[in-house]
Amino acid sequence: MDNFLLQLLLFCTAAIIAVPLARKCGLSSVLGYLLAGVVIGPFGLSLMGDVESVMHFTEFGVVMMLFLIGLELKPSLLWRMRTPILGMGGMQVVGTALVIGLIGWFFVPWQTALVVGLTVSLSSTAIVLQTMREKGTMETSSGRAVFSILLFQDLAVIPILSILPLLALSSVPGRFSSGEAALLDISSLPTMWRVVATLGAIGSISVIGKYLARPIFRIIAATRVREIFIAVALAMVVGISLLMMVVGLSPALGAFLAGLVLADNEYRYELESDIDPFKGLLLGVFFISVGASLDFLFIGHHLLLIAALVVGLLLVKGLILYGVGFLFHTPREVRSYLAAALCQGGEFAFVLFEFSRSNGVLTDKVITPCISAVIISMFLAPLFFMLQERLTGRSGNEEQQREADAIKERGARVILSGFGKVGADVGRFLLSTGIRPVIVEPDAGHVATLRRFGFEVYYGDVGRLELLEAAGAAEAELLVVTDRDPEKARALIALAREHFPQLKIAASASDRSAVYDMMDIGVSALRRETFGGAVELGREVLVRLGFRRYEAYCLTRLFRHQAEAFLPKLYHAHRGQSTAEYQLLYRRHTSRIAALLQARGENNVGQNEKAWAASRGED
Amino acid sequence: MNKILLLLAHPAFGRSVANTALYSAVEGMEGVTCRDLYDLSPDFFIDVKKEQELLLAHDIIIQQYPLYWYSTPSLLKEWTDLVFEHGWAYGHDGHALRGKYFMQAITTGSEAESYTLGGQSSMPLVSYLAPQRATARLCGMHWLPPFVDAGVHYESRAVLAREGQRYRRLLEALQQCSQLLQLAEKYQIADGPVPEANALDRDLLKGELNG
Numbered sequence: 114m115d116n117f118l119l120q121l122l123l124f125c126t127a128a129i130i131a132v133p134l135a136r137k138c139g140l141s142s143v144l145g146y147l148l149a150g151v152v153i154g155p156f157g158l159s160l161m162g163d164v165e166s167v168m169h170f171t172e173f174g175v176v177m178m179l180f181l182i183g184l185e186l187k188p189s190l191l192w193r194m195r196t197p198i199l200g201m202g203g204m205q206v207v208g209t210a211l212v213i214g215l216i217g218w219f220f221v222p223w224q225t226a227l228v229v230g231l232t233v234s235l236s237s238t239a240i241v242l243q244t245m246r247e248k249g250t251m252e253t254s255s256g257r258a259v260f261s262i263l264l265f266q267d268l269a270v271i272p273i274l275s276i277l278p279l280l281a282l283s284s285v286p287g288r289f290s291s292g293e294a295a296l297l298d299i300s301s302l303p304t305m306w307r308v309v310a311t312l313g314a315i316g317s318i319s320v321i322g323k324y325l326a327r328p329i330f331r332i333i334a335a336t337r338v339r340e341i342f343i344a345v346a347l348a349m350v351v352g353i354s355l356l357m358m359v360v361g362l363s364p365a366l367g368a369f370l371a372g373l374v375l376a377d378n379e380y381r382y383e384l385e386s387d388i389d390p391f392k393g394l395l396l397g398v399f400f401i402s403v404g405a406s407l408d409f410l411f412i413g414h415h416l417l418l419i420a421a422l423v424v425g426l427l428l429v430k431g432l433i434l435y436g437v438g439f440l441f442h443t444p445r446e447v448r449s450y451l452a453a454a455l456c457q458g459g460e461f462a463f464v465l466f467e468f469s470r471s472n473g474v475l476t477d478k479v480i481t482p483c484i485s486a487v488i489i490s491m492f493l494a495p496l497f498f499m500l501q502e503r504l505t506g507r508s509g510n511e512e513q514q515r516e517a518d519a520i521k522e523r524g525a526r527v528i529l530s531g532f533g534k535v536g537a538d539v540g541r542f543l544l545s546t547g548i549r550p551v552i553v554e555p556d557a558g559h560v561a562t563l564r565r566f567g568f569e570v571y572y573g574d575v576g577r578l579e580l581l582e583a584a585g586a587a588e589a590e591l592l593v594v595t596d597r598d599p600e601k602a603r604a605l606i607a608l609a610r611e612h613f614p615q616l617k618i619a620a621s622a623s624d625r626s627a628v629y630d631m632m633d634i635g636v637s638a639l640r641r642e643t644f645g646g647a648v649e650l651g652r653e654v655l656v657r658l659g660f661r662r663y664e665a666y667c668l669t670r671l672f673r674h675q676a677e678a679f680l681p682k683l684y685h686a687h688r689g690q691s692t693a694e695y696q697l698l699y700r701r702h703t704s705r706i707a708a709l710l711q712a713r714g715e716n717n718v719g720q721n722e723k724a725w726a727a728s729r730g731e732d
Numbered sequence: 733m734n735k736i737l738l739l740l741a742h743p744a745f746g747r748s749v750a751n752t753a754l755y756s757a758v759e760g761m762e763g764v765t766c767r768d769l770y771d772l773s774p775d776f777f778i779d780v781k782k783e784q785e786l787l788l789a790h791d792i793i794i795q796q797y798p799l800y801w802y803s804t805p806s807l808l809k810e811w812t813d814l815v816f817e818h819g820w821a822y823g824h825d826g827h828a829l830r831g832k833y834f835m836q837a838i839t840t841g842s843e844a845e846s847y848t849l850g851g852q853s854s855m856p857l858v859s860y861l862a863p864q865r866a867t868a869r870l871c872g873m874h875w876l877p878p879f880v881d882a883g884v885h886y887e888s889r890a891v892l893a894r895e896g897q898r899y900r901r902l903l904e905a906l907q908q909c910s911q912l913l914q915l916a917e918k919y920q921i922a923d924g925p926v927p928e929a930n931a932l933d934r935d936l937l938k939g940e941l942n943g
Binding site: 661662663664665666 | 743744745746770771772774775
């Protein structure tokens with residue numbers, strides 16, 4: 114336990130120091146983590162315990178990342194991407210494996226060369242996606258192309274695992290097993306049943322995601338115990354991973370599938386913001402352990418060999434990626450982006466090399482230099498992103514702006530926080546005018562009811578930065594704050610102002626003192642939530658008492674305008690003067706309005722209708 | 733029998749002695765639909781479809797209002813702007829009002845004499861109804877000269893009541909009249925002088941009770 118806590122402290126401290134430093138130098142956080150790993154690793158301060166098991170455990174961050182990506186992706190979009198996924202991805206993997214296999218044939222038997230080629234053809238999903246998210250290039254055409262290829266690589270792991278044993282030089286009594294199917298081993302079943310089990314697993318993910326997830330989330334959310342909701346989210350991702358391992362599929366792929374199924378779930382934002390920190394931490398530690406596993410002693414002894422391997426790997430992969438981009442008629446900057454983003458080896462290489470070792474496909478003599486080369490290439494990956502940006506003089510972000518029209522279509526202009534007594538009517542009104550706000554409501558029970566009435570409402574609390582961001586605060590124009598207690602409302606407004614200064618604020622305040630509180634922080638689009646309804650009710654009372662409707666209307670209008678006009682004075686008195694003075698001013702204000710509304714001139718004509726009832730004297 | 737739609741527009745009707753006298757004299761008449769616009773649309777929201785259906789269901793449209801600044805109260809202008817839609821009341825396919833009769837019933841504070849050359853208002857009263865005449869023409873309606881109760885500031889209750897009776901009789905005559913078309917043709921926009929206020933009295937009520 115002590116040891117675990119010590120390790121945790123170590124990782125956190127390393128990350129806390131290295132990541133801000135890296136960001137300060139304009140490097141990606143991934144590079145910061147990697148460097149932190151080197152520093153605390155066996156060749157640095159030697160503070161880290163069992164690097165390999167840490168790496169193995171934290172690989173789970175990749176699974177979570179793919180789950181999150183699935184959440185953000187619509188199945189229809191994925192279907193449109195089928196050509197780049199199969200075509201570009203397939204060509205890249207097969208091409209890289211063949212070319213590296215051919216080159217390797219000069220030095221080692223062709224089987225060995227081909228296995229190495231297949232293994233290093235896979236790139237680092239973790240590094241690439243993390244870097245692209247950081248740079249905000251996921252939504253660009255370059256980002257999509259990169260993502261397509263990564264997705265294919267994830268799929269390719271499965272057939273590669275089944276081909277490898279066939280390429281073994283010496284037959285070792287190893288059977289097909291990734292060594293991960295801990296709970297249940299279905300590999301002993303006949304082929305047909307294995308297929309059935311696999312399809313069943315995928316099918317159950319779809320069915321659960323589509324029909325069961327919503328009621329489960331609803332029940333859990335209704336308990337209002339936040340950590341239980343997080344627990345459910347985590348349990349779901351972990352459960353899917355285990356299920357996938359049992360049937361011999363990539364857990365990352367399963368998680369991606371689950372994310373995809375849940376993409377149109379109303380608890381999507383909540384899931385996203387719950388899983389995201391775990392993913393971030395796990396990946397961070399994973400990168401640290403990659404940095405720590407660099408074997409400097411070995412590299413020092415075989416400097417030339419390693420250097421040749423790294424350069425060869427980057428060059429071959431880069432050229433093939435550029436060629437694939439060329440064959441698929443992508444624009445020039447997309448080709449160079451592909452080459453820069455995906456030319457490194459990836460974390461799957463660790464798994465595949467380990468698998469090859471245990472199945473007697475490769476020997477340590479081959480594996481050790483290759484793993485070092487892969488790690489170094491991963492190390493260089495963030496640098497290649499920077500290099501590509503420098504050379505093309507175009508960062509992915511600029512490209513994103515070019516595509517922003519399409520994104521804006523999807524992005525809502527308004528975020529509506531709260532769909533309660535005030536928010537519901539504001540929301541219904543906006544929807545009627547054709548403005549579709551992203552509606553986020555913190556009461557789960559309420560969300561369930563609203564959905565039955567056909568409202569697209571998301572459960573969550575935008576008072577949390579991740580959720581505010583997930584709701585699209587970076588692109589939205591306006592945040593409407595309703596149905597919150599004054600303190601939470603002010604906190605939300607402060608949060609929004611700090612992180613999204615472009616976001617305009619409109620707010621409802623529950624009472625007069627809440628109005629003053631809002632005025633303190635300079636909110637000007639402000640309404641006291643009960644005022645409008647109360648005045649309207651007053652108008653009904655007048656009509657029932659026999660006032661003509663138009664007169665009643667004019668009186669409420671006058672009252673409303675007087676109240677609004679006097680608000681700044683009352684506010685300043687409330688803030689700057691004594692309570693007694695404020696009360697005096699309030700009383701004066703009340704009697705002033707009364708005098709105005711009851712003013713009766715000649716012939717008992719009211720102030721507001723003097724114009725309509727001109728008499729002899731005024732003719 | 734011609735069906736009459738009477739549209740009253742007075743923002744302070746409760747305090748108007750003259751318009752109350754006129755309106756109460758005709759309210760409830762068989763074949764006359766009375767609508768108090770300021771009471772029906774206090775916030776200026778106008779149900780255009782409903783107003784149009786009512787127009788279609790009647791033959792004679794009378795707008796009753798006090799003359800404010802030589803024009804209509806603002807709601808009546810709003811009403812006209814919205815209800816006389818392009819493609820419905822006018823324009824290529826706008827024939828809904830064609831053949832109907834369009835008339836104003838007006839009260840003025842100052843006396844009839846002020847609406848003469850050299851008077852306070854310097855022009856004949858009916859010349860201020862040019863917009864209404866042109867509107868009728870554009871929509872294919874037949875405009876009829878107005879009922880006018882001028883100088884209501886100076887009228888006694890008895891006079892006002894008599895004006896109410898005159899108003900009622902005029903409406904009855906309009907309902908019964910089978911030769912409205914010939915009557916209207918007399919008052920088409922032409923080069924000559926504008927018709928007199930209350931010209932219909934002569935035509936329909938044979939000059940009796942001219943107030």
